[in-house]
Amino acid sequence: MTHTNEVSRRLSEELARSVTGPVLLPDDAGYARESAGFQLGLRHRPDLVVGARNAADVRTVLRRAAAYGLPVTVHSTGHGMRASAEGGVLLTLRRLNAVAVDPVAATARVGGGATWDDVIAATAPHGLVPPSGSLGSVGAVGYTFGGGLGLLARSDGWACDHVRSYTVVTGDDEEREVGPGDGERFARLRGSGPVPGEVVTEMTVGLLPEGPLQGGGLAFDLGAADATGDPTPLHAFHEWTLGLPPELTSALRVMAFPALDVLPPHLRGRRIARVAVSLRGSAEDAEELVAPLRKAAPPVEDTLAPMRFAEYARVHAEPDGAGAFIGENLLADTLSPTALGTLAGPGGSQMVIMNVRHLGGALARPAAVPDTVTGRDARYLVAALSQVDPDISVPAPAQAHAQAGPARWLEPFAPDRVGVSPAFRMGPGTA
Ligand SMILES: Cc1cc2nc3c(=O)[nH]c(=O)nc-3n(C[C@H](O)[C@H](O)[C@H](O)COP(=O)(O)OP(=O)(O)OC[C@H]3O[C@@H](n4cnc5c(N)ncnc54)[C@H](O)[C@@H]3O)c2cc1C
Secondary structure (H helix, E strand, C coil): CCHHHHHHHHHHHHHHHHCCCCEECCCCCCHHHHHCCCECCCCCECCEEEECCCHHHHHHHHHHHHHHCCCEEEECCCCCCCCCCECCEEEECCCCCCEEEECCCCEEEEECCCEHHHHHHHHHHHCEECCCCCCCCCEHHHHHHCCCCCCCHHHHCCHHHHEEEEEEEECCCCEEEECHHHHHHHHHHCCCCCCCCEEEEEEEEECEECCCEEEEEEEEEEEECCCCCCCHHHHHHHHHHCCCCCCEEEEEEEEECCCCCCCCCCCCCEEEEEEEEEEECCHHHHHHHHHHHHHHCCCCEECCEECCHHHCHHHHCCCCCCECEEEEEEEECCCCHHHHHHCCCCCCCCCEEEEEEECCHHHHCCCCCCCCCCCCCCCEEEEEEEECCHHHHCCCHHHHHHHHCHHHHHHHHHHHEEECCHHHCECCCCC
16 A cells, blocks of 8 residues: 555545545545546546535545645536646535525525525525526536626626625634635635635625516527638627627627537537527517617527526526536637637637627626726637547646647637636636
């Protein structure tokens, strides 16, 4: 037995007696399942994985791992992991998923591993909504570390603007409520996230009134997936965003669909531009605001309709299954028509899903309490997401990056770059 194995075996025996969650060594059943997260391009191989059930478990693991000299890596859902946990202790937070709503104060206390779906389920009965994003399986706390670009971002601002405090635990047995009075530390957590050894066991976040909402997507056919397409809907999206009120949040997604029988005929083998729309307002407001888009080109799919916030998934209509993927992005102050046109080019976005999120509105507000968010001065976030082969990406992240090449698809937009969002840098090789 190696020295490391002996150390981790002793630590595992100690932790098995003192924590309530599972404590698993590599040969134990359930080790791989406990270690895995949403990002399948990273196969974590810690010496020991511990699933925390409560804040006391987190404190114990951090304290004892420090005493044994073992590093601790943390994930809640694994959506945002950028490197594999190799050796040391992997602490999983998915069981810290309690959510307690105070409907009078319009706040929620959210466990460090709760997903936005957990939060939405708790807030919906009170007619309140959290500043969550396109996908409910993302961890609520981890999302705020990158600022948090929500479904209602342009009307309600960055998710981290709504964070009132974090409960932070560290290896030296400190447990502290970190809030606006904590200067640099609170600013760093909201926009950059924790430093190694800091774990957030709970967050208090402000909630917003639900109010009338419209949401859905308009899909436009740019042409055959393997040919030069018609960029008219892309330019129409750009011009449309220049005159929108902050109540309307939108995003453009361009992807080429394979010619597979399982797909609906209007998507099969086509390059599709889909505009996701969410609006704080009435159905009449939606009709009026979206009219220029519908006029520019006939949509092949149009699902915009009144919705409850809990139906958020219809807005971005993203698949919600774990996968191996790499995401890169840039923040831009303008969208050049030439760069946009490349998304309709042959092979322009094949194998890569391009997303353009419209920023501005409340996202451009100066922070009431200092933070480290990048993007307040940007007008658009342009993100490229590529699926990668997990068998390549696990042993060789650099190779996975070359294979997927998301950065290449961002090149035409580079002259207008004003920054990069840490939240949309995803997967192996992006750490
Ligand atoms: C499909 C998809 C859709 C997305 N949509 C959006 C969107 O609409 N808007 C947006 O802003 N972002 C979005 N993101 C980005 C997402 O916010 C980031 O990937 C974020 O890091 C995910 O946090 P997580 O806790 O789920 O992931 P994890 O991988 O579990 O955590 C991410 C990082 O935060 C750390 N961490 C997480 N929780 C804690 C904690 N409690 N204490 C200490 N450290 C912690 C982890 O150690 C890790 O380094 C999306 C990502 C994906 C994959």
